[in-house]
Amino acid sequence: xxELTETPGRADDAEVPRPVESVxxxxxxxxxxxxxxxxxxxxSIGEGEFFSLLGPSGCGKxxxxxxxxxxxxxxxxxxxxxxxxxxxxxxxxxxxxxxFQNYALFPHMSVAQNVSFxxxxxxxxxxxxxxxxxxxxxxxxxxxxxxxxxxxLSGGQQQRVALARALVNRPRxxxxxxxxxxxxxxxxxxxxxxxxxxxxxxxxxFVYVTHDQEEALTMSDRIGVMNQGHLLQVGxxxxxxxxxxxxxxxxxxxxxxxxxxxxxxxxxxxxxxxDRLPAASGLPAGAKVSVSLRPERLAVRPRDSVSPDMLAxxxxxxxxxxxxxAVVYGVKVxxxxxxVRQENEPGTVRHEVGDEVSVTWVPEAMSLVVA
Amino acid sequence: xxxxxxxxxRGGARWLLAGHAWLVYAFFYIPIIVLFVYSFSGSRLVGxxxxxxxxxxxxxxxxxxxxRSVWVSVRVAFFSTIISTVLGxxxxxxxxxxxxxxxxxxxxxxxxxxxxxxVTMAVMMxxxxxxxxxxxxxxxxxxxxxxxxxxxxxxxxxxxxxxAIVVRARLASSDPTLEEAAADLxxxxxxxxxxxxxxxxxxxxxxGALLALTVSLDDVVITSFVTGPGSTTxxxxxxxxxxxxxxxxINAVSVLMLVVSMALIxxxxxxxxxxxxxxxxx
Ligand SMILES: Nc1ncnc2c1ncn2[C@@H]1O[C@H](COP(=O)(O)OP(=O)(O)OP(=O)(O)O)[C@@H](O)[C@H]1O
Ligand SMILES: [Mg+2]
Numbered sequence: 278x279x280e281l282t283e284t285p286g287r288a289d290d291a292e293v294p295r296p297v298e299s300v301x302x303x304x305x306x307x308x309x310x311x312x313x314x315x316x317x318x319x320x321s322i323g324e325g326e327f328f329s330l331l332g333p334s335g336c337g338k339x340x341x342x343x344x345x346x347x348x349x350x351x352x353x354x355x356x357x358x359x360x361x362x363x364x365x366x367x368x369x370x371x372x373x374x375x376x377f378q379n380y381a382l383f384p385h386m387s388v389a390q391n392v393s394f395x396x397x398x399x400x401x402x403x404x405x406x407x408x409x410x411x412x413x414x415x416x417x418x419x420x421x422x423x424x425x426x427x428x429x430l431s432g433g434q435q436q437r438v439a440l441a442r443a444l445v446n447r448p449r450x451x452x453x454x455x456x457x458x459x460x461x462x463x464x465x466x467x468x469x470x471x472x473x474x475x476x477x478x479x480x481x482x483f484v485y486v487t488h489d490q491e492e493a494l495t496m497s498d499r500i501g502v503m504n505q506g507h508l509l510q511v512g513x514x515x516x517x518x519x520x521x522x523x524x525x526x527x528x529x530x531x532x533x534x535x536x537x538x539x540x541x542x543x544x545x546x547x548x549x550x551x552d553r554l555p556a557a558s559g560l561p562a563g564a565k566v567s568v569s570l571r572p573e574r575l576a577v578r579p580r581d582s583v584s585p586d587m588l589a590x591x592x593x594x595x596x597x598x599x600x601x602x603a604v605v606y607g608v609k610v611x612x613x614x615x616x617v618r619q620e621n622e623p624g625t626v627r628h629e630v631g632d633e634v635s636v637t638w639v640p641e642a643m644s645l646v647v648a
Numbered sequence: 649x650x651x652x653x654x655x656x657x658r659g660g661a662r663w664l665l666a667g668h669a670w671l672v673y674a675f676f677y678i679p680i681i682v683l684f685v686y687s688f689s690g691s692r693l694v695g696x697x698x699x700x701x702x703x704x705x706x707x708x709x710x711x712x713x714x715x716r717s718v719w720v721s722v723r724v725a726f727f728s729t730i731i732s733t734v735l736g737x738x739x740x741x742x743x744x745x746x747x748x749x750x751x752x753x754x755x756x757x758x759x760x761x762x763x764x765x766x767v768t769m770a771v772m773m774x775x776x777x778x779x780x781x782x783x784x785x786x787x788x789x790x791x792x793x794x795x796x797x798x799x800x801x802x803x804x805x806x807x808x809x810x811x812a813i814v815v816r817a818r819l820a821s822s823d824p825t826l827e828e829a830a831a832d833l834x835x836x837x838x839x840x841x842x843x844x845x846x847x848x849x850x851x852x853x854x855x856g857a858l859l860a861l862t863v864s865l866d867d868v869v870i871t872s873f874v875t876g877p878g879s880t881t882x883x884x885x886x887x888x889x890x891x892x893x894x895x896x897x898i899n900a901v902s903v904l905m906l907v908v909s910m911a912l913i914x915x916x917x918x919x920x921x922x923x924x925x926x927x928x929x930x
Contacts, residue, residue, distance in 0.1 A: 348828050368831040381829035385847045394843070395833035446833070 297324035298360065299450055299482040300345060305354035307340050314340040316506035317354065322499075324449070327476055327483045329493040332503035333529070338486040339378070341503070342452050345484065347371045358450060369398070374443035378454040380435050382427040388414065388438050389423040395446040413445035416475070433464045440472075450482045457492070469496055490530050494518065502526045520644050527569040527646045534575075534615045535646070536568040546645065549612050554588060558645050567646050572618035574642035577606050577628055580635045587637040590615070594632045608636050680906065687899035694894040704900040714901065717885035720796060724871075724881060725864040728803035733857040735804070736811025741845070743812070744819040745827070759813070761806040770873035773802045777874060794876030802874050803864045810863055811856035818852025819845075851920060858916045862909070 300322040307315040315337040322328045330338045343349040345356060347368035356363045358372060374395070383391050393410045401409070414420055417437035427435055436456060443451055456472070457465045473496050476483050487493050493500050494514045501511045502525075510522045521527035524535055538546040538554070546556045546566060558566060583589045592610035606617045606628065615636050619625060628634055657665055687705070690698035708714055742748070743755055761769060774794075781792045822845075830844040831837075846853075868883045875884060886901055 346832055348832070368828070369834045369836060373832075375829070375832045377825055377829055379823075379825060381823065381825040383826060383829070383844055394830070394835075398834040398836075398839060442833070 298322070299324045299326065299358070300484065301357040301360075302341075302345075303355045303357075305341070305344060305351045305356060307337070307344060307349065308352045313506050315344070315351075318503075318506075318508045320501060320508060320511065322482060322484060324482055325480050327473070327485065327496060327498045329485045329487055329497040329500045330503060331487055331490060331493040331500050331530075333488060336503040337506045338488070338503055339454055342375070342454050342484060342486050345450075346373055346375045346452055348375075372448060373450040373452055374446050374448040376436075376439045376443050376451065376453045376456045378456070378458060380427075380439040382435055382438055382442070384427055387424050387426055388419060388430070391427065391438055392442045392445050394442065399446070409445055413441040416444065417441045432459055433468065436460065436468065440475075444475075444479070444481075448481070450484065451476075452484045452486075454486045455488065456485075458487075465492075472496070494530070502529065504529070521569060521646050524567050524569075524646045524648050527567070527644070532572055532616065532618075534570040534572065534613075536570065536613070536615075538566050538568050538645075540564040540566055548590075550590075550610070552590065554643070555640060556643065556645050560647075565648055567648065569644045569646050570615070570638060570642065572605065572616040573620075574638055575615065575617040576637050577608060577617050577619060577634050578637055579626075580633060583635045583637055586639070588640060588643070589635045589637040591633075591635050594628050594630050594634055597628065597630055608634060610636065683899055683906075684903055687896065687903045689896060689899075692896065694896055694899065704896045705904075707897045708900045708904065711897070713885060714882070714897075717880045717882045720799070720879050721865060721881040721883070724796070724799050724803055725861055728800055728807050728864045729857055729861045732804045732807030732860050733811050733853060736808045736856060736860070737815050737849075737853055739808060739812040740815035740819055740849075741841075744816055745824065758809055761809040762813070766867075766869040769806065770802075770870040773798075773805070773870060774873045777801075794874055796879045798874040798876065799871050799879065799881065802870050803867065806867075806870065807860040807864060810859045811853075814856035814859060815849055815852045818849045818855075822848040850923060854916065854920065854923070858912070861912065865905075865909070 298321055300320070302318055302320040304317045304319055305315060306313065306317050318337075318341060330341060332338055340349060344351050345358070345363075347363065347366055347370075350365055363371060383394065386394070389410055392413055393406050396406045396409060411420075411423075414423060417440055419434060419437055419441065422430065422434065427438065430438065436459075439456070453472075457468050460468060469492060472483075485493075485497065494517075497514055499511060499513050500517050502509045502517060504525050510517060510526050512520075517526065518530055521530065521533075527533045527535060536548055538548050540558050540560045540562055541547045541553065542562055543559070544555055544557055545553050546558065546568065547553055548568070554568065556568070558564070560566065577594070580591060590608075590610045592608040592615065594606055595609040595614055596607040598605040598607075601621065603621050604619045604625075604627065606619065607614045608617055617636055656662075686695060686697070688700040688702070689696065690701040690703070739754075739758060743751065743758070777794060777798050785791055826844050826848065827840050830840045835843060866883060867881070868887050871881050872884045872887070875881070880888070882901070882905065886898060889895060889898055
């Protein structure tokens, strides 16, 4: 289990998985009048990495992205791209391109004109421009639609144009602000895998903003979870899911049961009902923590079948929800109801409301989080 | 987007509505027809019909004063439209796309020329010019007189407001993230404006320019205050003629002005249609 102490505002070098650093934020703070949109965020994103910023609405994801793009300047802190300090450098002089949430396609230009805009601005020769535009349009599978205006395209097609318009410039860092937010579920899933494939194929660094935890988990190399301007935790999807550091992260990613507890010693925490659980926290005795238990890591058994190597809480089945591929139980354990998800495999014993049962888990299944 | 009403007026209501529409049209256009017809009347008395003649049109074209005032009007309208369109568009951009100290005050002040009565504006202008010329005279010893330049300056002053308001409405409905996208794609501020913002607001700029042109060609009150000897615009000259007694030549001048206005309006409609066709479909 990881250390529970936070180190806000510092990019943690130990966590950089790639040798080359692409984007680096140091103690970046952005204030709008009285609102602190981004609060001393430190972050290091490696070259070729698919990095997601995940968090609820209004947590500062877009603001962070806009500061990297140069559309907004930090109130404090520094942003480096490929080691170069960005300072107050305007967006047109930064080696990044953005795919905007609403696509921001130029309505008075055709698909081809939209895509070639960046190249024209950088004075790329006509012949090379035509070729690269055709390539980019082919890459996003829009060949044949070059002369259409954005208004004559579907949402998914517009999204691809926005992507092609950014990719054609061969930026080393691509910033994407909820690029799939406006699409329906099916198209969204299709585009997710296309985007991921494209990112690997071209070898780009992606900084990807989303509030969809599933999207972040399936696509990213690493995820940064934000809330209220703070970057709470950075790590690979498995780590974020399995070892959340804070209550917020545990609760925001996936479903979980959070049991209030107090640290008793280096190895033991004490639950609200007095039960002691073995858990190393690295926190001083008396500290308030929560035990995070994912519903799918728990089991419901008859009380007499609990073996001594399991951790268990006794309770009574309060509700049973049949979900097809699984059964979800709500088990009342005195001070709270614990959610348990049982896969619907052949031969599993079903419990009924009112059954006296035990909720059990193995020690590795739980994680400690701070409030 | 248009909401189509499925309810159609029936019976009596339908005839009443149609009658009302015709009445409104008649009210608008009968005076114009009367004016047009009588501009060809051979009688010296306005409003009396005698054998048709082109005499009054000849008089207009041979009258040096009218010729001169037309020329002043055209030049004032042309230059004030161009200058106020540029300045008005810039003000609209500043107000709509940038945050700066004093923005609110400037915003409120911009509407002043539309709100305050023409006469007040005219007196203000006159007092301003007289005072300014006094000061310039006492410092540099250079003498300026009321005339073409003061007319032009006043027209620019009130036209900026008209242009700014029309352009601003258009800007407010265009998406500012488009400009951010352009900047993100390496466009400089100027390229951003030229390639993205301007095409978006072009219909507004043209509409503003047309409005400025019309207002400038129409203005009597302000121009008559700041005009000097030897330079009068056509409306001010016609107004003067009326005070001295009606002449059928006025009818002819009015018809000519009407024709020019109509040509301008049809021209602008045509232009707008061409532009919107260019920008909507491929
Ligand atoms: N230009 C601005 N002026 C004032 N406050 C702003 C501005 N831009 C953002 N904020 C505030 O900063 C906070 C973070 O906004 P941001 O747009 O970064 O959120 P977000 O995480 O992208 O949310 P969402 O998922 O809804 O897009 C919000 O509280 C927002 O109200
Ligand atoms: Mg956002």
